[in-house]
Amino acid sequence: MIELDGLTKRFGNKVAVDRLSCRVRPGMVTGFLGPNGAGKSTTMRMMLDLDNPTSGSVRIDGKHYRELEEPLKYIGALLDAKSMHGGRSAYNNLLCLAQSNRIPESRVAEVLDTVGLTAVAKKKSKGFSLGMGQRLGIAAALLGDPQVLLFDEPVNGLDPEGIHWIRNLMKTLASEGRTIFVSSHLMSEMALTADHLIVIGQGRLLADTSMADFIHQNSRSYVRLRSPQQERLRDVLHEAGLIVVETGGGTLEIDGATTEALGELAAQHQIVLHELSAQRASLEEAFMQMTADSVEYHAHSDHASAPPPAGPQWGEQWNRQSGGGAAGSGKEV
Amino acid sequence: MASVPAVLTSEWTKIRTVSSTVWTLISAFVVTVAMSAALCALMNSQFDDLPVAERATFDPTLISFSGMVLGQLAMVVFGVLVVGTEYSSGMIRTSLAAVPQRGSFLFSKVAVAGVLALVVGIATSFVSFFLGQALLGDHHTDIGADNVLRAVVGGGLYMGLIGIFSMGVATMLRSSMLSLGILMPFFFLVSQILSAVPGAKKVARYFPDQAGSKIMQVVPDAMNSDPAPYGPWGGLGILVAWVAAALIGGYVVLKKRDA
Numbered sequence: 001m002i003e004l005d006g007l008t009k010r011f012g013n014k015v016a017v018d019r020l021s022c023r024v025r026p027g028m029v030t031g032f033l034g035p036n037g038a039g040k041s042t043t044m045r046m047m048l049d050l051d052n053p054t055s056g057s058v059r060i061d062g063k064h065y066r067e068l069e070e071p072l073k074y075i076g077a078l079l080d081a082k083s084m085h086g087g088r089s090a091y092n093n094l095l096c097l098a099q100s101n102r103i104p105e106s107r108v109a110e111v112l113d114t115v116g117l118t119a120v121a122k123k124k125s126k127g128f129s130l131g132m133g134q135r136l137g138i139a140a141a142l143l144g145d146p147q148v149l150l151f152d153e154p155v156n157g158l159d160p161e162g163i164h165w166i167r168n169l170m171k172t173l174a175s176e177g178r179t180i181f182v183s184s185h186l187m188s189e190m191a192l193t194a195d196h197l198i199v200i201g202q203g204r205l206l207a208d209t210s211m212a213d214f215i216h217q218n219s220r221s222y223v224r225l226r227s228p229q230q231e232r233l234r235d236v237l238h239e240a241g242l243i244v245v246e247t248g249g250g251t252l253e254i255d256g257a258t259t260e261a262l263g264e265l266a267a268q269h270q271i272v273l274h275e276l277s278a279q280r281a282s283l284e285e286a287f288m289q290m291t292a293d294s295v296e297y298h299a300h301s302d303h304a305s306a307p308p309p310a311g312p313q314w315g316e317q318w319n320r321q322s323g324g325g326a327a328g329s330g331k332e333v
Numbered sequence: 334m335a336s337v338p339a340v341l342t343s344e345w346t347k348i349r350t351v352s353s354t355v356w357t358l359i360s361a362f363v364v365t366v367a368m369s370a371a372l373c374a375l376m377n378s379q380f381d382d383l384p385v386a387e388r389a390t391f392d393p394t395l396i397s398f399s400g401m402v403l404g405q406l407a408m409v410v411f412g413v414l415v416v417g418t419e420y421s422s423g424m425i426r427t428s429l430a431a432v433p434q435r436g437s438f439l440f441s442k443v444a445v446a447g448v449l450a451l452v453v454g455i456a457t458s459f460v461s462f463f464l465g466q467a468l469l470g471d472h473h474t475d476i477g478a479d480n481v482l483r484a485v486v487g488g489g490l491y492m493g494l495i496g497i498f499s500m501g502v503a504t505m506l507r508s509s510m511l512s513l514g515i516l517m518p519f520f521f522l523v524s525q526i527l528s529a530v531p532g533a534k535k536v537a538r539y540f541p542d543q544a545g546s547k548i549m550q551v552v553p554d555a556m557n558s559d560p561a562p563y564g565p566w567g568g569l570g571i572l573v574a575w576v577a578a579a580l581i582g583g584y585v586v587l588k589k590r591d592a
Binding site for chain 1: 335336339340342343344346347350351352353418419422423424426427428429430431432433434589591592
């Protein structure tokens with residue numbers, strides 16, 4: 001269990017992490033999601049006591065990181081692929097870490113085997129590819145057989161086989177009752193691995209919800225309609241008791257009705273349709289919508305300030321919901 | 334608290350498993366011994382051509398350490414790399430996650446690397462001395478003569494302390510390149526030049542290398558050098574003070590800054 005309490009980090013005038021409070025529970029994979037620059041890595045560095053918080057605190061099983069005796073036996077962390085001395089072999093890099101926390105040397109060979117680096121154990125780590133460096137970092141995290149594991153963007157640089165492997169590894173570790181905290185800026189990746197989701201943007205907590213709830217609330221389908229007789233169509237839909245959202249460009253979006261029902265309804269009233277299509281808001285769109293206001297590095301285009309081209313009502317709906325209970329569960333209020 | 338013996342073992346593994354640290358220590362030894370030997374041989378053949386003042390204050394012990402001017406630079410590189418590669422490689426984050434007590438981490442590292450630097454320093458000065466004396470022919474001195482043993486042991490301590498000083502500086506600057514960029518010109522050029530400039534002399538004699546190297550002189554004001562307001566041990570004491578200041582500075586920086 002990791003508890004963050006009002007965690008804040010300021011670099012000069014810039015607030016990197018803003019009063020972040022949440023809990024990371026054991027026995028599941030908790031996804032830590034946010035766009036680039038949202039403060040994910042800074043938060044993780046503060047969890048490991050590498051960066052000093054401006055205010056607030058992080059507790060691991062009730063203790064401050066610095067109070068942990070031989071911390072590698074409590075927490076293992078993969079921060080970035082290049083956090084080993086390149087002139088030292090993979091084996092020796094792990095050996096000096098193991099020795100500092102009195103972990104038996106036999107563990108070094110074990111974890112190298114787990115991550116599939118046994119064949120290159122004696123090679124200098126500077127010759128490693130990004131994926132191999134990532135595996136070595138994971139080996140280091142597993143060294144002390146810790147109950148808590150932090151992974152910062154673990155799939156970066158991994159090939160599809162490696163990505164598959166790390167997903168399964170995280171699920172296996174969580175099923176053993178460990179606390180797994182993994183950051184990513186890819187919603188699709190989280191949807192496949194995480195059981196719980198913590199979303200931040202510009203250092204602030206945007207959502208703290210179970211993955212199932214998030215999917216339930218954000219991937220509902222809707223129907224898109226376009227018609228030259230838009231006024232009439234809207235009246236007809238209103239009469240039928242349907243909620244219509246106008247999205248510009250003459251398009252209407254209707255929640256809670258099938259294409260069949262809407263097509264027949266239009267036919268009954270002899271309304272010409274130019275489009276009748278079933279749509280599904282992807283989780284990625286829901287995530288982008290949620291964080292749109294807090295994305296720090298926008299690409300410069302004419303539409304830079306416009307929201308992503310998705311059904312905006314989902315995001316707005318989400319914002320209303322999470323706005324009411326941002327620090328709580330993020331469920332509907 | 335992390336177990337200190339465990340951290341010491343870990344730091345020893347770090348040093349012995351990287352070739353750069355091993356090679357810099359070997360160069361410190363080889364460069365010092367070879368250059369000292371060459372200068373001793375030269376002195377022996379040119380002794381009669383020396384100015385009278387230098388002949389009168391000829392110090393065969395000091396001459397056999399003359400290679401340290403260059404050899405100490407390898408020691409500086411060793412000290413800087415031991416700390417600096419933690420930062421340049423990103424290993425520092427992994428290291429501090431494993432040993433979050435930053436004081437234990439830094440002082441274990443400095444203890445292991447420092448003892449190693451002192452051992453190599455002492456070995457260098459003894460080999461340099463005996464080889465130098467053998468090459469000095471009629472002008473040689475003996476290890477049993479007054480103050481000679483003090484100078485030889487002191488020469489070793491000097492080299493080791495220069496290495497430890499560099500570790501402290503590298504911890505403060507958190508970068509190998511920056512540390513080397515400052516320390517190398519300082520020891521090789523600035524300190525040497527200022528100690529020869531009349532006005533700057535008075536300040537330069539308190540520089541770590543100028544003060545510390547006093548311990549290697551057996552003949553007072555050897556080779557017609559300037560008299561200093563401190564004795565051999567006083568000079569070494571000044572160097573020790575510099576080392577302590579660098580380490581305290583390094584500790585404060587490591588403690589305060591984000592890794």
